[in-house]
Each structure stands twice: as structure tokens, then as C-alpha cells.
Amino acid sequence: MIRSELVQRMSEAHPHLKHSDIEDVVAVILDEIVETLASGNRVELRGFGAFSVKRRPARIARNPKTGEKVPVAEKFVPAFRTGKFLHKNLNPDQDSSRPKR
DSSP, rough: OOHHHHHHHHHHOTTOOHHHHHHHHHHHHHHHHHHHHHHHHOOETTTTTTEEEEEOOOOOEEEEETTTEEEEEEEEEEEEEHHHHHHHHOOOOOOOOOOOO
């Protein structure tokens, strides 16, 4: 699902709200998630999951074509861990216990 589909489905579910207001709400929520992650903090949406930032340290990699060593700078990447409710809905036949991190 893309952002415009999300806005459309929310508009259909809540016809009393203006389409432009729903677009604004979705934009604000996503912007807040991005800003929070950019500041190095974690975003947790209970039952849905948690977004966090993981650090990938600098390393030396190899160019697969030439075999030449190439330095790769440190970087930060977003990570997502599903919440209990989402995990149960994606895996309804599995046991409710799942491995802890």
C-alpha cells in the first residue's frame, strides 16, 4: 500500500472528514516518525511495532567485479520489529510465544 492508497482508504472509512485533512494527518504522522528516527530515538506503536535506528559500522568491502577493496563509511539504517498484535495477525496458526530479542 502506498501513501495515496492509505489516504483513500481512510477517507472511505471516515466520510465525515475532509480528504485534505486526512492527507495532512498522514503527513504529520509520517514526518514525526522520520524526525524522531533522525534524532536517534525509537518510535513504538503499541501492538503494531517499533521503528528504531541501527548503526552499521565502517568496513572494508570488495568490489565483486574487480575484487578491489573499497572503504564503506559508517551509516545508520531504519529497522522495524513487529508488535504482538501484528505478529499474531500475520501468523495466526503459530504458537503465541515467539523468541525474545
